[in-house]
Amino acid sequence: MVMFKRFLCVVCFSFISFFAFSIDFAYGLAAGQMYRVVGLVEETVSVGGQSYFARVLNKSSISVEKAEGNRVFCKAVYVTAEEFSGLSLSVFNKQEDSVSEYWIDRLGNMEIDDSYRYPIVRNVPLFPGRELEAGDVWSASGYEVHYFDELGIKEPFKFPVNVSYIYVGPVSVDGNVLHRFDAEYPVFYRRKAEVSSPDAPVEIRGYSRQEHYWDVERGMDMFYREEFYFALVLNNGAVFEFDGKANAKVVWASPLDxxxxxxxxxxxxxxxxxxxxxxxxxxxxxxxxxxxxxxxxxxxxxxxxxxxxxxxxxxxxxxxxxxxxxxxxxxxxxxxxxxxxxxxxxxxxxxxxxxxxxxxxxxxxxxxxxxxxxxxxxxxxxxxxxxxxxxxxxxxxxx
Known part of the structure; x- marks a missing residue:
């Protein structure tokens, strides 16, 4: 089953200045921190005139191993599971787990080898390194890396994205003040190099629209939402369409005794x-x-x-x-x-x-x-x- 699992690199942050909701966002991870991200993807997958609905549970456990200058080194375990429908209830059947290692700096720039499968969405979000007020916009480059084992393809399918951001401003959620910024990017990418496999992806088009909510006092990302549509074209002309939504939240837990x-x-x-x-x-x-x-x-x-x-x-x-x-x-x-x-x-x-x-x-x-x-x-x-x-x-x- 071919799916878009939508693992973003969600991490906590700290702020440098805070006055009248003017904020300089920056990642503030410290060595020894551990947290996890729990996300759910709901999507309709269409190919050859047939469609099916899929729910995918994504979980990642991140450990900050060390700090070096303005960046930190993280190790993460990513787990994906598909919904297993029963008679009256649904549970998620584990499909895979994968380990990644990467560096990330204060603005969100990642250093990660493409051999690591997750996170799929990288350098998103990426902060501008200046104070922001409600309505301020900025843009930055990111990229996505996907593996399609279901198609028998071993090499990653990597494509760039140019992301537009806007700081929407403070919002009240359950009595707490959070700070929302939106991220959006269109996608149109065609591989320039020839590929030998007929099942290899050669083109992708679509978009992603995201809402992020940040808790400044606690210095952490509370949750995000995403709407997406992607059409993936294979070398043999087949087209897979993915139309769906995703959400995720960060969970901090004390070590289990x-x-x-x-x-x-x-x-x-x-x-x-x-x-x-x-x-x-x-x-x-x-x-x-x-x-x-x-x-x-x-x-x-x-x-x-x-x-x-x-x-x-x-x-x-x-x-x-x-x-x-x-x-x-x-x-x-x-x-x-x-x-x-x-x-x-x-x-x-x-x-x-x-x-x-x-x-x-x-x-x-x-x-x-x-x-x-x-x-x-x-x-x-x-x-x-x-x-x-x-x-x-x-x-x-x-x-």
């Missing part, structure tokens, strides 16, 4: 008498493992006993409402690899949708992933081992 959470969850598992459950600290966060989670053969329908177990787990998860969850499904070694993979995703989805029905999280706070039988924790030669491998993991994520 994994040791304390593990201890508290262990006590809750004992208190609630949750069978076949264990908890441990991992790099991702705190993982609750449910061994031998039972379904009818080759089915993803939760048995009543498992629903009772998950109701107890839900009580535990409600204690950490600000932390996102990942639900991972695993199977024993039976059937085909394709069948095991499909079943593990469906069972993770069943658990996620049941937790959603209990109001544990919103769909945007939960991802599912299936591993089939690729990550066994015991031998599949014995029934006891297979019980351990038929498991679902619920990870309370660090960031």
């Amino acid at each position: 994994k040791a304390a959470v593990v201890d508290a969850v262990e006590k809750d598992i004992d208190r609630l008498d949750v069978p076949d459950a264990s908890v441990e600290s991992t790099e991702e966060g705190v993982k609750i493992t449910l061994d031998n989670i039972r379904f009818p053969p080759d089915s993803a329908v939760l048995l009543p006993s498992e629903q009772d177990k998950l109701k107890k787990i839900a009580e535990i998860l409600r204690k950490y409402p600000d932390r996102d969850l990942k639900i991972a499904g695993h199977t024993a070694l039976a059937g085909t690899a394709e069948g095991r993979q499909k079943l593990s995703i469906e069972r993770a989805r069943a658990v996620a949708e049941f937790l959603l029905s209990l109001g544990v999280r919103s769909p945007e706070q939960m991802l599912i992933e299936g591993y089939g039988a690729t990550r066994p924790v015991a031998s599949n030669a014995t029934e006891e081992g297979r019980k351990k491998n038929r498991r679902v993991e619920i990870i309370i994520l660090e960031n």
